[in-house]
Amino acid sequence: xxxxxxxxxSGVSPYQQLVQQVRQALRLGLLREGDQLxxxxxxxxxxxxxxxxxxxxxxxxxxxxxxxxxxxxGTFVTKTLSDSSLAAHAPLRRELExxxxxxxxAGLDEESIxxxxxxxxxxxxxxxxA
Amino acid sequence: xxxxxxxxxxxxxxxxxxxxLLLGIVILVxxxxxxxxxxxxxxxxxxxxxxxxxxxxxIVSHDKLMQNLLxxxxxxxxxxxxxxxxxxxxxxxxxxxxxxxAWTQSVSRTRWLAIKILLVGTASxxxxxxxxxxxxxxxxxxxxxNMNRLTPGVFDRRGIVAIGYAAFAFTLxxxxxxxxxxxxxxxxxxxxxFVAARVLISDQVRPHLRAALMLAGPVRRGPIGVPGTGxxxxxxxxxxxxxxxxxxxxxxxxxxxxxxxxxPFRVLYTYQPASRFWPFQSDExxxxxxxxxxxxxxxxxxLRSSAPDTSIRNIVRAQEEHPRTDTDNHQQTGTNVxxxxxxxxxxxxx
Amino acid sequence: xxxxxxxxxxxxxxxxxxxxxxxTLSIPAGCVAGLVGPNGAGKxxxxxxxxxxxxxxxxxxxxxxxxxxxxxEQLARVGFVAQETPIYPTLSVAxxxxxxxxxxxxxxxxxxxxxxxxxxxxxxxxxxxxxxxQRAQLALTLAVAKRPELLLLDEPVASLDPLARRExxxxxxxxxxxxxxxxxLSSHLVGxxxxxxxxxxxxxxxxxxxxxxVDDLLATHRRLIGPRRDASALPDGQQxxxxxxxxxxxxxxxxxxxxxxxxxxxxxxxxVEDLVLAYMDQAAGAGRERGRLEAxxx
Numbered sequence: 152x153x154x155x156x157x158x159x160x161s162g163v164s165p166y167q168q169l170v171q172q173v174r175q176a177l178r179l180g181l182l183r184e185g186d187q188l189x190x191x192x193x194x195x196x197x198x199x200x201x202x203x204x205x206x207x208x209x210x211x212x213x214x215x216x217x218x219x220x221x222x223x224x225g226t227f228v229t230k231t232l233s234d235s236s237l238a239a240h241a242p243l244r245r246e247l248e249x250x251x252x253x254x255x256x257a258g259l260d261e262e263s264i265x266x267x268x269x270x271x272x273x274x275x276x277x278x279x280x281a
Numbered sequence: 282x283x284x285x286x287x288x289x290x291x292x293x294x295x296x297x298x299x300x301x302l303l304l305g306i307v308i309l310v311x312x313x314x315x316x317x318x319x320x321x322x323x324x325x326x327x328x329x330x331x332x333x334x335x336x337x338x339x340i341v342s343h344d345k346l347m348q349n350l351l352x353x354x355x356x357x358x359x360x361x362x363x364x365x366x367x368x369x370x371x372x373x374x375x376x377x378x379x380x381x382x383a384w385t386q387s388v389s390r391t392r393w394l395a396i397k398i399l400l401v402g403t404a405s406x407x408x409x410x411x412x413x414x415x416x417x418x419x420x421x422x423x424x425x426x427n428m429n430r431l432t433p434g435v436f437d438r439r440g441i442v443a444i445g446y447a448a449f450a451f452t453l454x455x456x457x458x459x460x461x462x463x464x465x466x467x468x469x470x471x472x473x474x475f476v477a478a479r480v481l482i483s484d485q486v487r488p489h490l491r492a493a494l495m496l497a498g499p500v501r502r503g504p505i506g507v508p509g510t511g512x513x514x515x516x517x518x519x520x521x522x523x524x525x526x527x528x529x530x531x532x533x534x535x536x537x538x539x540x541x542x543x544x545p546f547r548v549l550y551t552y553q554p555a556s557r558f559w560p561f562q563s564d565e566x567x568x569x570x571x572x573x574x575x576x577x578x579x580x581x582x583x584l585r586s587s588a589p590d591t592s593i594r595n596i597v598r599a600q601e602e603h604p605r606t607d608t609d610n611h612q613q614t615g616t617n618v619x620x621x622x623x624x625x626x627x628x629x630x631x
Numbered sequence: 632x633x634x635x636x637x638x639x640x641x642x643x644x645x646x647x648x649x650x651x652x653x654x655t656l657s658i659p660a661g662c663v664a665g666l667v668g669p670n671g672a673g674k675x676x677x678x679x680x681x682x683x684x685x686x687x688x689x690x691x692x693x694x695x696x697x698x699x700x701x702x703x704e705q706l707a708r709v710g711f712v713a714q715e716t717p718i719y720p721t722l723s724v725a726x727x728x729x730x731x732x733x734x735x736x737x738x739x740x741x742x743x744x745x746x747x748x749x750x751x752x753x754x755x756x757x758x759x760x761x762x763x764x765q766r767a768q769l770a771l772t773l774a775v776a777k778r779p780e781l782l783l784l785d786e787p788v789a790s791l792d793p794l795a796r797r798e799x800x801x802x803x804x805x806x807x808x809x810x811x812x813x814x815x816l817s818s819h820l821v822g823x824x825x826x827x828x829x830x831x832x833x834x835x836x837x838x839x840x841x842x843x844x845v846d847d848l849l850a851t852h853r854r855l856i857g858p859r860r861d862a863s864a865l866p867d868g869q870q871x872x873x874x875x876x877x878x879x880x881x882x883x884x885x886x887x888x889x890x891x892x893x894x895x896x897x898x899x900x901x902x903v904e905d906l907v908l909a910y911m912d913q914a915a916g917a918g919r920e921r922g923r924l925e926a927x928x929x
Contacts, residue, residue, distance in 0.1 A: 157826075165826070195804035199797055200826045201663050202808035284733050288726060289719070377720075381713035382770075385682050386734035387703045387777065586686075 152189060153181055157198055165200055169208035177217065177232040179240075188218060188226045282388055286400045293366060297408050304354070305415055311347050312419040318343060319422035337426040348423070351416045355438045358412050359446035360475050362405045367454020368467040370397060371580075375462040390584055398577070402451050409447030413440065430558050431520035433483055440562040445569030450475050452576035459583055482568060488522050490564045491557060496550045518555030525549050633696065635660045635781045635813040636681055641690035643676050650676040652837045654690065658815060658830060662844070663807055665828030666817035667907050668835045674817040675714060677834065678785045681815070682711040695780055707737050710774030714785040716766045720759025724752050727769060728776075735777035743776035750802075764795025768802060775806055782806075784816040788823065796820075800827055825903040833907055835914035845903060852906055855883045855896040873909040884909045 153176045155169055163171070176182040191205045209226050212218045220226045254264050324336040371394075374380040384390050417439045429435050436442070453475055457467040496516075526548050553561070634657045641654040651673035658664050666674050679685040681694050683701045692699050695708050718727060724747060732738045747754065750768050752761070758769060767787055774782060784803075788796040800823060807814055818824055824831070831848060833841040841848070852872070860881050862871040869887040876882075884901065885891075891898045901909075 159822070159826075192805050192808040195808045196801050198826075199800035199804055201829050202804060203663075203829050205808075282734060285730055288722065288730070292721075378713065378715065378717040379719055381679075381682075381684060381711070382717050382719075382773070384684060384701075385706060385709070385711040385713075386731070387707035387736060388734050389701060389703050389706075392703075 152187065155189065155194055155198060157200065166204045166208040166211070169194075169205065170211055173208070173212055173217070174232060177228070177230075180231070182228050182231070184228055184231055186228045188228070190225055282392065282396045283400070286397045289397075290366075290401055290404070294404060297404070301408060301411060304412065307347075308351075308415045308419050311344055315340075315343060315419065315422050319425075324426070340426050341423055343423075347419070351419065352434070352438055355412055355416050355443070358409050359405075359443065359450040360472055362409060362447050363450030363454035363471045363475055364468040366401050366405055367451040368458045368471050369464050370401060370455055370458060372454075372458025372462060372464040372467040375458070376464055391581065394581065394584055398455070402448065405447045405451040406444050409443040410441065413438070413443035428518040428555065429520075430518065431553055431555060431561065433487075436487075436520075436558075436561070437479075437483065437565075440559070442562055442565050442569070445566035445573070446479070448573040449478070449569040449576075452573040452580070453478075456576045456580050456583075459580055478572070482565065486568065487561065487565060488553070490561055491553065493522055493551045493553055496552065497547050516552070516554060518558075520553040520555075522551045522553065524551065633660050634658055635695055636664075636815060637693045638677075638680075639691050641677075641680065641692050642688050643673070643680060643685060644688045649837055651680075651834075654834075654839050656832065656839060656842055658813070658832075659844075660813050661811070662830040663804075663814040663816070663828050664830035664832060665824035666815060666832045666834060667819060667821060667824055668833055668840075669911060670819065673834050673837045675785055678711075678783050678815070678817060682709060682783055684711075707735060707777060708780045710777060710779035710782045712767075712770045712774050712782075712784045712787050714787075715790065716763075716770035716787065718758040718761075718766055718769060721757060723755050723757055724761075724769060725754040727758060727773060731773045731776055737778050739776050739778055742778075743772055746772045746776070746802075762795070763791050764798060767791060767795070767799050771799065771802060771806075775812075778810075780812060782812055782814045782816075784814070786817055786819070788818065788820065796823065803827070821904045821907050824907075828903075831903065831906070833910045835911045836917065838914070840910040840914050841906065848906060849900065849903070851888060852884065852886050852901050853891060854899040854901050854905070855881075855885055855891065856899065857881060857896040860895075872913055 153172070155172055157165055157168055161168065173182065173188065182188075188209065191202050191209075194200070194205045195202050209218065209220065213220060213226075217228065217230050217232070218226050219229045251264065254267070259267070319340055322336050322339060324333060324340065327333040327336055374383060383393060420439070424430055424435070424439070427435075430439055437446070450471065454467065454471040457470045457474070458464065461467040461470060636656060636658040638654050638656045641651060641656075642649060643651045650671075654673070654677065666677065668674055676685065680687055680692050681699065683699045683706060694705065697705055699705070719730075722730065728740070728743050728747065731743065732740055747769075750765070750772075752765055752769065758766065761769065771784075771787070774784075787803075788799050791799060803814065803816075804827060806812065816824075816828075829845050831841065831843065831845050832839060858881070859876055859879055862874045862881075862883060865871060865883075865885065868889055869885050869891070871883050871885055873884040874881065884905065
C-alpha cells in the first residue's frame, strides 16, 4: 500500500499530485496489478484534504484505465506502467549515482546540480520535439 | 433533558441537602429540649398573671443563641437561593457561551428552560419551606408565650410565606441572569432587588392587606405594654399598627382646639387581629408567587425573541476591537498589510 | 442539486450596526464550504443565523430546505461547533456524551464512544482540564454523533496549535469522507481552507464578495502581467478585481469566462489565497471609498 504526501508549495494542484504519485509508483513497480489504493477516508485522514480531491484523482486514474473502483470494496490497480524499461532502471540508477558523485567532487552544490540537470533535461526534450 | 438538568444542578442540591440536614439535626435536638422545658415548666397550668409572666419569661429567654441564629438563617435562605440557584441558571450559560452548545441540541429552548426551572424551582421552594417549617416547629413554645406571630420580625419566619419568597427570589435570579448575562453582577442585582421588594411589601403592603380594625380603650399602666406610654394592646396576638391618644371631647375647631378639662383620655388602636395570621400568610405568599409568575413570563418571552442577540453582540464587538492574528501571520486589517504580504509571496505558479 | 444553506437578502443588525447585509448564498450539498473574511465581517453572525441562535433582521435563511425556526426536528439535522468550543468545565467527557445522548434522539452512541476512544480522551476527565485541541475534538464529536446532515463550525481551529489544528482537520475530513454530510466552516486561516474546502465564500464588509466552487473560481480567475495599461482597456467580459501598477508594468487579477487572447499579457493561474486576499482588498477599498464619500458629504 502506498502512502501519499502533499507538497503545498509545489504549485501543482493537490489532485494532480496524487495522480502523479500513483503513476510514479506504478512506474517504479511499487504498485502492482491487483494492489489496492488507500481508501479515500485513509487518505484524507492522513493529509487533511477534501475527500472530493481524492475522488477526483481516482476518477482520473480510472479514466486513464490504470485503476478500477469496486463499490463497497475499494479502488484497485488494473494496469502497470512499468514495462521492459524497469529492467533498465538499475543500471541507469547506478550511472546516475556515479554522475552525482562526480558532480559533488567537482564542487557543485545541490542547487547547481539541480539547475544543471533541469537545463540539460529541457534542452534534450526540446531537441526531441524539434 | 431531566438528567441534564439534574446533572448540572447536582452539586448545588447536594450542598443544600447537607446544610438542611445539619440544620435539621440541630433544630431537632434543641427544639426537643425547648419543648421539654415548656412542658415541665407548668406554664400551662399557671393561675396568677405574675406566675405566668415569670414562667413565660423563662421560656422566651431560653437558648437566645438559637433564636438569634434562626431568624437570620431563615431570612437569608430565599435570598441565597435566588443568588446561587437562580442567577447562574441562565447567567452562567450566557456568560460562558455554553448556551451555544445547549441550544443547538435537538431540544427546543423553551423545553430546555422549562425543565430546568421545574427542577430547580421546585427544589428552591421545597428547601425554603422545609427550613421555615423547621423553625416554626422549633419556635412554637416561644410563640405560645409571646403571641406575636403577626408582627413583622416574626411573621416572615413562620408558616408558608417562605414558599412565595423562594419562588420570587429564584425567578428574580433567573431574570437577572438573563438580562445582565454575567453571574456575579446578576447575583448582586438579585440580592438588592429581593431585599428591596421584601422591605417594600412588608412595610407598605402587608399592613393594608385587609382593612385594619380600630379599637378604643382606656389608658392603662402596666409592666407589659407598648413601651413608653404605659398602654396595653387590646387583644392578645394582635399586630398593633399604630395608636394614638386622644381626649373624649374637643371644643372648637381650627387652630384653637383644646381638650375639655377633666375628661378622661382614651387610646385608639389600629390593629390587625391575630385571627388574620393565616389569611395574611396566604395573601403574602400569593403576592410573591404572582410576582414570580410575571418574572417567569418575562423570561420565557425574552428566550423566544431576543435572547441570543444580546449575548452575541459582545462576541461581535470583541472581534472588531481585537482582530486576531494567527500563526500564519494573516492580519485582516488594512490594505497596506495585504500589499506587504503580496510582495512577500513568491510570484508565479508554474 | 439541493442546497444545504440558502440565504436571500439576509441581513442582521445590532443596534445601528449591520453585521451582515444583503447576503445571498446557495451552498450545494456534499461540499466542504469555507467561509473566510476579516473579523467582524459577519461569519459568526451568518453561522449563528443558520444554527438558529439568531433571528434575521431582514431576508430569509433556509437550512436543509426549511426555514430556520428552532424546531427540534431541524436542530437534530444540524451540528454546530461554536467559536472557542464551549463545553461545561465541571462535567466529565463521559457526562458530555451522555448529555448528547439525552438531548438528541438521533444520537449514535457507538460512533461517539469509538471516536472518544480513538482520540485517546479520558472518559472521567473533567472537560475543563482538557487541552484546546482535545476540547475541539470533544465538541466535534458532540456535533457529529447526532448524525447531522449539515455541520457548521465557527473558527474551530483558530486558537489551536498547528499540530492540534492538523489533527482536527484530519478528523473532520474523515467525517466528510465517511458520510453524506455537508460542512460549512469559517476560518481566517486561508492555508487550511485551501486544503480542505471545495466551495468558497468570501465575506468582507458584511457582504458576500465571492461565492462558488473552488474549481470554478480557479478556472475563471487569472493573473495578468504586462506592460503598463489602464484596467479599463480590457474587453467587457473580463472584470478586474484588483490592479496594481508600477511605472512600466501592470498586474491585474481578472475574472473572466473566456480565455485571454491578448498576446500582450502573461497569463498565470491564481491560488485560493490570492483570490481571498484580492476580494477582501476590494471590499476594504470600497469601504474606504464609502467612508471618504461620507466624509466629503459631511
